[in-house]
Amino acid sequence: MTTAGSKRRGRGDDAIYFDKSKGSYVGAVSLGYTAAGARRRRKVYGKTKAEVRDKLKELRTEIETGITSSARCTVTDTVRRWLDVGLKGRDPHTIDKCRTLAENHIVPAIGAAKLRDLTADDVDDWLECKASELATSTLQELLSILRRSITLAQRRDLVARNVASLVTAPKGTEGRPSKALTMDQADAVLTAASRSRLHAYIVVSLLTGIRTEEARALTWDRVHLQQAGEMPPHIEVWRSVRAHGDTKTKKSRRTLALPPQAVDVLKAHKAQQAKDRLAAGGLWQDTGLVFCTQVGTALDAANVRRGFRSVVTAAGTAGSWTPRELRHSFVSLLSAHGVPVESIARLVGHASTTITESVYRKELRPVLTDGAEVIGSIFTRTQSVS
Numbered sequence: 001m002t003t004a005g006s007k008r009r010g011r012g013d014d015a016i017y018f019d020k021s022k023g024s025y026v027g028a029v030s031l032g033y034t035a036a037g038a039r040r041r042r043k044v045y046g047k048t049k050a051e052v053r054d055k056l057k058e059l060r061t062e063i064e065t066g067i068t069s070s071a072r073c074t075v076t077d078t079v080r081r082w083l084d085v086g087l088k089g090r091d092p093h094t095i096d097k098c099r100t101l102a103e104n105h106i107v108p109a110i111g112a113a114k115l116r117d118l119t120a121d122d123v124d125d126w127l128e129c130k131a132s133e134l135a136t137s138t139l140q141e142l143l144s145i146l147r148r149s150i151t152l153a154q155r156r157d158l159v160a161r162n163v164a165s166l167v168t169a170p171k172g173t174e175g176r177p178s179k180a181l182t183m184d185q186a187d188a189v190l191t192a193a194s195r196s197r198l199h200a201y202i203v204v205s206l207l208t209g210i211r212t213e214e215a216r217a218l219t220w221d222r223v224h225l226q227q228a229g230e231m232p233p234h235i236e237v238w239r240s241v242r243a244h245g246d247t248k249t250k251k252s253r254r255t256l257a258l259p260p261q262a263v264d265v266l267k268a269h270k271a272q273q274a275k276d277r278l279a280a281g282g283l284w285q286d287t288g289l290v291f292c293t294q295v296g297t298a299l300d301a302a303n304v305r306r307g308f309r310s311v312v313t314a315a316g317t318a319g320s321w322t323p324r325e326l327r328h329s330f331v332s333l334l335s336a337h338g339v340p341v342e343s344i345a346r347l348v349g350h351a352s353t354t355i356t357e358s359v360y361r362k363e364l365r366p367v368l369t370d371g372a373e374v375i376g377s378i379f380t381r382t383q384s385v386s
Contacts (some may be wrong), residue, residue: 014060016052027052027356058116061160071336075118075146076111082149093301098145098192105130105142115150115159120166136172143169178325179208180332185317192315198307200269200369201291201299204235204325207262208329209213212323213240213311214297219288220270233258237349252349266290331360 015028024045031040058292071099079102108337110126123146127139134142147164154162181189186206193202205215214237222236234257258266269290276294277284285296292299304323310320327348334344345356 004186014056014092016049025049025052027056027059029056060159060373067355071113073153074111074246075115075149076107078115078153078158079106079111079145079149082145082152086148086152098141101138101142102145105134107148115153118163120269123164123167126132128258131170131172134172135174136169139169139172143167178328179319179321180325181317181329181332183336185315185330186333188315188317191360193311195314196307196311198304198311200265201304202308202311202323203265204258204262204290205323206330207259208235208237208256209327210235210237210256211327211333211349212301212304215291216289216291216301218306220290221288222292223266225258228252233263236271247290254346254349255345328360333354 014030017026017028019026019378022045027044027046028041029043033039042059044052044059046052046055083095083099083102087098105184108180112123113122120301123143127143130139130142143164149161149163150159150164153159153217158346190206194197196202200303201215204210204218207213210218217239218235219239222238224231224235225233227233234255238253240252277296280295283295287296287298289296290300298363308323311322331344331348333349334340341353341356344360345353348356350356
């Protein structure tokens with residue numbers, strides 16, 4: 001219903017009026033007439049005339065560009081469509097991570113909003129609310145998911161512009177920094193691990209510094225437990241659980257000598273695996289994996305985390321720990337015993353010492369005391385002479 005004082009605005013038959021029955025302003029755009037002579041109009045609604053004018057402008061843009069935003073298309077529809085078709089060919093871990101982030105943080109908060117009504121302010125408000133509970137990196141990932149989802153919607157002519165591209169992720173909470181086991185803690189963890197099925201996994205991870213994704217992909221054909229000529233017992237770290245089995249970088253492909261403790265544990269582990277194979281019978285799956293379940297299948301990352309936490313708890317080591325911190329501990333222990341950062345970088349598969357120093361800066365103890373020791377000894381001698 002058009003009340004007294006209704007006013008035609010802008011182009012052609014565009015109009016803005018207040019609808020008492022709805023308690024809001026209405027903007028109407030005329031789209032001509034049907035074959036039967038009935039008038040065709042599209043409407044937008046808002047609390048103020050200014051809001052309706054902005055929506056009319058966007059509606060006109062949609063009409064002129066041929067974009068027809070569905071009034072039923074929600075942010076949830078948009079994000080889930082991207083999760084289904086926009087991640088094809090990506091690593092399964094990446095797909096699972098994006099889906100978990102979207103379902104836990106986007107869908108419950110702004111999923112019900114109509115895509116064509118979503119504003120940059122809505123996205124800003126949502127991220128600001130999340131900033132008190134999520135790390136900055138997670139906020140950036142959430143914004144990236146929303147941006148890419150809306151970009152796909154743009155390509156399908158479902159929305160005129162990507163409001164998420166107008167937003168910058170705020171600073172979130174400080175993420176928990178990685179830490180390293182001390183020598184005493186490492187000894188306690190190795191002792192506790194001897195009673196766990198993860199014993200060999202933990203020993204090899206701590207004593208070689210391989211990544212958790214590399215350990216879970218390690219196969220027996222890349223493990224050499226006997227000395228061959230000048231080659232000591234070693235493992236070939238050439239695969240990971242990443243897409244296509246590639247390691248993180250080309251430099252990550254490396255051959256690592258095994259310390260005697262790791263050789264002994266791996267021999268015992270191989271014997272136990274042979275017993276598991278017999279016990280499993282026809283259920284056994286011959287994957288060739290060094291670290292696997294009791295039926296030969298690949299270890300799940302979540303199960304490894306839970307198992308490792310149990311070992312750490314049994315070792316009496318306080319705090320929250322993750323398997324990747326075995327790698328940090330490897331770096332820390334080598335550094336504490338005087339191994340140069342250049343050697344550590346090669347062992348952990350980094351392309352340069354810059355990466356090692358930036359990622360493991362708290363674990364590294366670069367030899368920066370030499371100058372102080374030398375200059376101190378010089379002045380000591382000088383003072384004794386005078």
